[in-house]
Every structure is written in C-alpha cells, then in structure tokens.
Amino acid sequence: MTLTLRYAARSDVGLVRSNNQDSAYAGPHLLAVADGMGGHAGGDVASRLAIAALAPLDRTEHGPEEALTDLEHTVERARQDLVRASDADPELVGMGTTVTALLHTGTTLVMAHLGDSRAYLLREGVLTQVTVDHTFVQHLVDTGRISPEEAEHHPQRNVVMRVLGDFDVDLTPDMSVREARAGDRWLLCSDGLSGFVSPEQITEVLTETPEPDAAADLLITLSMTAGSTDNITVIVADVVEDDDAPAVEDAASAPVEGVTAPQIVGAAATGELPAVLATPADDPEDPAPVDQAAALDDADDPEDEDADDADARPERRRRPWITVLVVLVVLGGVGYGLWRAYGWTQQQYYVGVADGEVAVFQGIPASAGPLTLSTPVELTGTPVSDLPDYWADRLDGSIRASSEAEARQRADRLIAEAAPEPTPSPTPSPTPSSTPSTTPSKATKPADTKPADTEQAADTTAEKTTDKADGGSKG
Structure with missing residues (x-):
C-alpha cells in the first residue's frame, strides 16, 4: 500500500499586521510552516529563506533512513542562509523564524521543529498536539511554576526561546520519526491560529469538514473572528492511499489541475531572496545546495513552460473555463467557510x-x-x-x-x-442612670453566667426570709 498526501495551505495577514511574515509550503512529500520575526522586513526574509531551503526536499529520492538526516541538514543550511543574509544587509540583523516541517517518505513522516508553530494530529477523532512550544511560558509549565490554563493567558506567552536565527549559534531542532497512517489528518499552523482558536474548535472543524481546503479556509475565518492579532497560516493535510488521489509528480512538474500541485503561501509566495544566496555556502559536510529561488519558482508555477514552447500557450488560452471553475470553487469554499464560522458564533x-x-x-x-x-x-x-x-x-x-x-x-x-455586604447595625449603648441600680442588667451580666456561690447565697437568703415569714405568722 502506497500512501500520499492530500493538502491545502492558507495564509492571511490578519486583522492588525500590515505585512505577512509567515510562509508555508505544502507539496506531495513536504509540509512546512515558518513564522518569521525581527524588524520591518526581517521576518519576511527569514521565513522565505527557510521555505526556500526546505522546498527542494519535496521529491521522491528520500529513503526512510536518510530522510531524517536530509531534513536536519536542510534546516541547518537554512540557518546558514539567515546568517549570510544578515551579514550582507545590516537591516536584517536580528531576524529569525520558527520552523515546523514534515517530510513524507513511504509509510513514515519525519518532523523537524523549532519555535512555537505547531503540528497537530487528528487520528480516529482525537486531536493531539504533537510538537512542544519552545517558549518561555512552556518552560514555566514544564517546571511546574504555572498551569497550562494559566499559560494560555500569560503576558509573555509569545516569547520564543528557540528559533532559527541569524545568530551564529547551533540550536538543534527537535527531530522525530512518526508513522504515516491512512485516515490521519495533520494540521500545521502558526500561533496566529493556535493562540486564538481553542483545541475544541480545531477538533470540530477538522472532524466535520471533509475537504482540506474547506477546513483550512474555515480555520482562517475562525481565527479572524476570534480577533487574532497576528498573521495566520495553516496547512491541513490528509494521509490517503495512493488509489484515493491522482498520481503524484515531483514539485517541478506537478500539473496545475492536480490536487497534488505544491502550494506556497505567505511571504514565500512574494518577494525575492537576498542576492547573497546566489553563492552557495561553504559547508563540506552538507550536500551541494540546489538553486532555492528556482525551486520556489518552479513550485509556484509548475506549468511554466519554456518560452520557445509555442504549442502549450494556445492550449491554455483554449481552456478559459478552467479559470472560471477555479474561481467558483474558491469563492464557494470561502462562502462555505464564512457560513460555518457564523453558525459557530451563534452557538456561543x-x-x-x-x-x-x-x-x-x-x-x-x-x-x-x-x-x-x-x-x-x-x-x-x-x-x-x-x-x-x-x-x-x-x-x-x-x-x-x-x-x-x-x-x-x-x-x-x-x-x-x-452586591455590597450588608453592614450590621451597631448595638446601642445603655444610658447610664443617675441612681445606681442594684439589679445587674442582662447586658452586663447574663443570668446564665452567675457564679455558683452567688446562686447558693441567693438560695440561703430566700430560705432565711421564708423562715422569718413563717415565724412571724406563728407568733
């Protein structure tokens, strides 16, 4: 049994930010999300560099044993690219990006993770957060200083402790190998989604929305409805048997009409890579780097033929209905997502x-x-x-x-x-009398607090009084 991925990638600038510093790539063999940070343009460049380094991995040559090494080396190459770019341009100093990537090979998925972009697995209706955030707040949770519930609203929950950065420090990503099982649904996302949409809502969307593209659209809509203050990026990918999906081709030649055509969204889909990356990094232990810009361009437009291929261009002009169909499908997906999102709000x-x-x-x-x-x-x-x-x-x-x-x-x-607490009314003090009273009041000496000897004395006096009265009557 051969397994493949059916996926959809979406990214939105959100409600507050003026530019999108997130990037994502979804292809037949690779899923990756990068959330950039640092400076006006640094975050854009950092996430685009990470995706550009990872994109060439979207091919079939990886064996299960070498996939882990290839992915780890590629993340390190991306870190070197960030260092070289910031060295060449002082305005980029301090940039960094999260990286969460899944490389599919055979019946396994190899994962690399740095930062707080998350990977979730929905298996048999149960949603599990697979990655662990590399944040200060998560460190407080791990050490027992705060609870997970407190972490959700902690003022420093966005402080990331481990990222892919331009500083010349080796921060090894979390690497793991996981089983690819038919029927699984994976979600990779930036914290623009996970920080604002609850796991219960994510579970509901992933469980009840069959198509990955509709689920991705709905998650973006829910995050914006919840008032997300960050860029929002999601990838929804289903693990399916090869018979359930069209034939998969490599990223450079996948057909536009196929559901397996690679998708690039966010900052990686726009702009250019720094010119300094035209010269390969000197790393004798790393495989020879490929042309990253060409890899992104090929994935962005997999049906871009040579300029001399005149036969293909008229063919595209003869099929305008495809463009209309794609637009209608997109509008229908967006409309369905908005309808689902509004329906959810009215249940709150x-x-x-x-x-x-x-x-x-x-x-x-x-x-x-x-x-x-x-x-x-x-x-x-x-x-x-x-x-x-x-x-x-x-x-x-x-x-x-x-x-x-x-x-x-x-x-x-x-x-x-x-409601204010009722204030008890003060007990009025007794008014002192000009003539001292011989009988103590209840307020000063309650009857039940009379000493025992006083009660005996009173009894003796009463007996004597009775005797005198009897004696007088007899005489």
Whole structure:
C-alpha cells in the first residue's frame, strides 16, 4: 500500500499586521510552516529563506533512513542562509523564524521543529498536539511554576526561546520519526491560529469538514473572528492511499489541475531572496545546495513552460473555463467557510452590557465588517451603574458560556458577588442612670453566667426570709 498526501495551505495577514511574515509550503512529500520575526522586513526574509531551503526536499529520492538526516541538514543550511543574509544587509540583523516541517517518505513522516508553530494530529477523532512550544511560558509549565490554563493567558506567552536565527549559534531542532497512517489528518499552523482558536474548535472543524481546503479556509475565518492579532497560516493535510488521489509528480512538474500541485503561501509566495544566496555556502559536510529561488519558482508555477514552447500557450488560452471553475470553487469554499464560522458564533453566549443593564448575549463580542456577531437575548434588570467599577469592568465580553442557561447563571453569580455586604447595625449603648441600680442588667451580666456561690447565697437568703415569714405568722 502506497500512501500520499492530500493538502491545502492558507495564509492571511490578519486583522492588525500590515505585512505577512509567515510562509508555508505544502507539496506531495513536504509540509512546512515558518513564522518569521525581527524588524520591518526581517521576518519576511527569514521565513522565505527557510521555505526556500526546505522546498527542494519535496521529491521522491528520500529513503526512510536518510530522510531524517536530509531534513536536519536542510534546516541547518537554512540557518546558514539567515546568517549570510544578515551579514550582507545590516537591516536584517536580528531576524529569525520558527520552523515546523514534515517530510513524507513511504509509510513514515519525519518532523523537524523549532519555535512555537505547531503540528497537530487528528487520528480516529482525537486531536493531539504533537510538537512542544519552545517558549518561555512552556518552560514555566514544564517546571511546574504555572498551569497550562494559566499559560494560555500569560503576558509573555509569545516569547520564543528557540528559533532559527541569524545568530551564529547551533540550536538543534527537535527531530522525530512518526508513522504515516491512512485516515490521519495533520494540521500545521502558526500561533496566529493556535493562540486564538481553542483545541475544541480545531477538533470540530477538522472532524466535520471533509475537504482540506474547506477546513483550512474555515480555520482562517475562525481565527479572524476570534480577533487574532497576528498573521495566520495553516496547512491541513490528509494521509490517503495512493488509489484515493491522482498520481503524484515531483514539485517541478506537478500539473496545475492536480490536487497534488505544491502550494506556497505567505511571504514565500512574494518577494525575492537576498542576492547573497546566489553563492552557495561553504559547508563540506552538507550536500551541494540546489538553486532555492528556482525551486520556489518552479513550485509556484509548475506549468511554466519554456518560452520557445509555442504549442502549450494556445492550449491554455483554449481552456478559459478552467479559470472560471477555479474561481467558483474558491469563492464557494470561502462562502462555505464564512457560513460555518457564523453558525459557530451563534452557538456561543457571553455576559455583557445592553441598555445600561447586565445582559446575556448570543454570539461573540466581535463584528465582521457591517455584520455584528452578537445579539442581547436577556436583560437581567440590574443597572451596570449599581455595580462597583471592578465588576462593571468585567462586562467586556470575556465572561463566555456555551449555552444561554449557563450565561444567565454566570450573570446572576456576578451580580450576587458584586452586591455590597450588608453592614450590621451597631448595638446601642445603655444610658447610664443617675441612681445606681442594684439589679445587674442582662447586658452586663447574663443570668446564665452567675457564679455558683452567688446562686447558693441567693438560695440561703430566700430560705432565711421564708423562715422569718413563717415565724412571724406563728407568733
């Protein structure tokens, strides 16, 4: 049984950033995501360099035993490219990028990982995070200083401790070999997705969306709906038997119409590599480097024929319906993704403010263009002005719930907790009398605290009084 990959790659600049510093490559034998960082243009260049170095691995020559070595050496070559590029251009100094790559060969998948771009595996309906983030917060979790729940909202959760950088330090990536099993679905993504969309939502999308391209579109939409402040890049890839997919060709010759044509997205799909990379790096232990720019160009346009091949050009002009079909499919996928994303938002609830009152909302506290994604469904009758500032500030949409009943319970609990504690009224002090009283008051000496000898004395006095009364009556 021969296994192959059916995949889709997507990348979006997001809601805040002005440029996309993510890059990704998806091909018949290679999946890779790189999240660049450093300076105005450094992140773009770093992620593009990483993908350019990795792209030539998308071929069939790798055996199971040599794939691990080839991938590790290629990541090291990419690091050397970053060093050489920053040495040639001071404006690029300090750039770096995460790298998460899967190299498919036979029935195995070889993985290299640096940084906080993640790889997830969906197998038999169960989603597993395969990679471990190389971040400061993950280090705190591993050492038991904070919990995984606290890590999700830690202010330093984006501080990466290990990346592919231009500093001349050897940071070995995490290398592993994993089984490729038919029916598995892999997700590679930057933290623009994993930092904003929960594992439960990711599981739902990957489980209920059969086609990789529709699943990738929906994940991008969910991340933007959740207010992602970063670039968003995802690759969704299914491991399928060779009979379930069209024949696979190498990256340089894969047909455009085939689902196995390589896809390059993000910064790697635009711009140019630094000119200094035209000269191969001097590394006697590394295999002779290939023309990385040519590899990206070939993968970007696998049907780019020679200029003298006049027969192919009229053929493309005779098939305009293919372009129309591709556009319709893309628009249909985007529309379906938006519909699924909106449907998901309407299954959510939160506690907020409507008409000056604490209210329960259906949806999420966000908007998509002119469309508002939430509606108040119940007013509690409690004015927000009656709440202390601390409690009123919590009504910013962060109190989420999975049902209207749960949202109402959370609203009631907030109102109850915000209610001021009743202050007990002070007991009035007794007014001193001008004539001392011979009988102690209950406030100063309760009857049940009377000493035993006092009770005996009172009994003796009562007996004497009785005796005197009896004696007087007899006489």
